[in-house]
Amino acid sequence: MLNRLKNLQLLIGNTPILKLQDDTINLFTKIESQNYMGSVKIRAAIYIIQEAIKENLINKNTTVIESSSGNMAISLALICRTLGINFIAVIDPNINSYYEKVLRTLAYKVEKVTERDSVGGYLSSRIKKVKELCINIPESFWTNQYENINNAKAHYYGLGKEISEYFDELHYAFIGVSSGGTISGVSKRLREKHKGIKIIAVDSEGSSIFRNDFKKRHIPGIGSSFTTSHVKNSIIDDVVIVSEVNSIIGCKLLLEEHGIFVGGSSGTCYIAIKEYFKNNMLSGNDKPNVIFISPDGGSPYIDTIYNEDWINETYMQSLINI
Numbered sequence: 001m002l003n004r005l006k007n008l009q010l011l012i013g014n015t016p017i018l019k020l021q022d023d024t025i026n027l028f029t030k031i032e033s034q035n036y037m038g039s040v041k042i043r044a045a046i047y048i049i050q051e052a053i054k055e056n057l058i059n060k061n062t063t064v065i066e067s068s069s070g071n072m073a074i075s076l077a078l079i080c081r082t083l084g085i086n087f088i089a090v091i092d093p094n095i096n097s098y099y100e101k102v103l104r105t106l107a108y109k110v111e112k113v114t115e116r117d118s119v120g121g122y123l124s125s126r127i128k129k130v131k132e133l134c135i136n137i138p139e140s141f142w143t144n145q146y147e148n149i150n151n152a153k154a155h156y157y158g159l160g161k162e163i164s165e166y167f168d169e170l171h172y173a174f175i176g177v178s179s180g181g182t183i184s185g186v187s188k189r190l191r192e193k194h195k196g197i198k199i200i201a202v203d204s205e206g207s208s209i210f211r212n213d214f215k216k217r218h219i220p221g222i223g224s225s226f227t228t229s230h231v232k233n234s235i236i237d238d239v240v241i242v243s244e245v246n247s248i249i250g251c252k253l254l255l256e257e258h259g260i261f262v263g264g265s266s267g268t269c270y271i272a273i274k275e276y277f278k279n280n281m282l283s284g285n286d287k288p289n290v291i292f293i294s295p296d297g298g299s300p301y302i303d304t305i306y307n308e309d310w311i312n313e314t315y316m317q318s319l320i321n322i
């Protein structure tokens with residue numbers, strides 16, 4: 001089975017790092033939409049599947065199951081297609097219409113939960129559904145991005161290594177958090193070479209990862225209804241929380257100021273950087289080297305964060321509900 005993944009491996013990683021114009025810092029971003037299936041998540045998906053095959057947890061009769069807000073699911077769907085095995089995606093209403101269409105094309109089955117969990121998100125409902133499916137389907141395998149150590153390891157060996165080797169000196173990395181696999185693996189790798197680097201976690205307002213916040217969120221990919229072991233095991237220097245409206249502004253600024261068309265979590269990180277360096281004055285004359293990861297591209301968000309009608313409807317409704 002592992003041989004079948006070889007062509008896919010050629011389409012993953014070595015994504016570009018772009019330097020963006022900025023007056024106060026040397027600002028860089030890693031464009032993960034250049035990976036196959038358009039996001040950072042294919043790195044974690046293929047590594048988790050590959051290691052599970054090696055450990056005989058997956059064979060040709062296995063049904064792979066995962067809860068995802070989109071990127072992980074479409075990556076796993078493609079990988080399972082390549083392997084000729086079934087994949088069931090457990091999604092929720094926040095998924096982009098584009099991702100949902102891709103999934104309904106590539107996955108064996110799509111299960112959409114509609115019930116919000118006790119903190120107003122969908123994650124716990126999705127996981128409940130995954131557990132039910134695992135009980136009812138013989139020879140099922142839950143990739144479990146939230147707790148599977150191979151999620152973080154994928155980023156230690158892939159994304160983290162690539163960023164670390166690009167820089168002689170790196171002072172700050174801003175990383176959006178959901179499952180925490182990215183921040184866990186990347187931060188571990190960066191700290192090995194770049195002593196004194198500051199790892200800044202970026203989260204969405206209403207997410208319960210870093211504080212007890214309960215608010216409806218609409219932008220997939222960033223934030224979570226609970227704190228995973230990946231996050232608990234990461235050494236994080238600071239956390240910046242960004243409202244969804246500001247995330248959208250971040251996406252628009254990236255497009256207007258730099259011609260970069262990216263997804264919601266990238267815009268969230270861009271605003272986090274602007275706020276962070278406004279509040280934390282830099283000392284010394286040298287500009288610090290700062291990177292943020294852009295986990296996916298803008299196209300899947302064309303009907304949401306790049307659509308004025310959706311923005312007005314979504315956030316006006318939130319204001320009315322307050």
Ligand SMILES: Cc1ncc(COP(=O)(O)O)c(C=O)c1O
Pocket residue numbers: 039041071072176177178179180181182183220221222263264265266295296
């Ligand atoms: C668009 C996007 N940004 C950020 C993340 C966060 O990555 P992680 O789950 O590794 O914390 C994800 C994860 O799905 C994502 O899809």
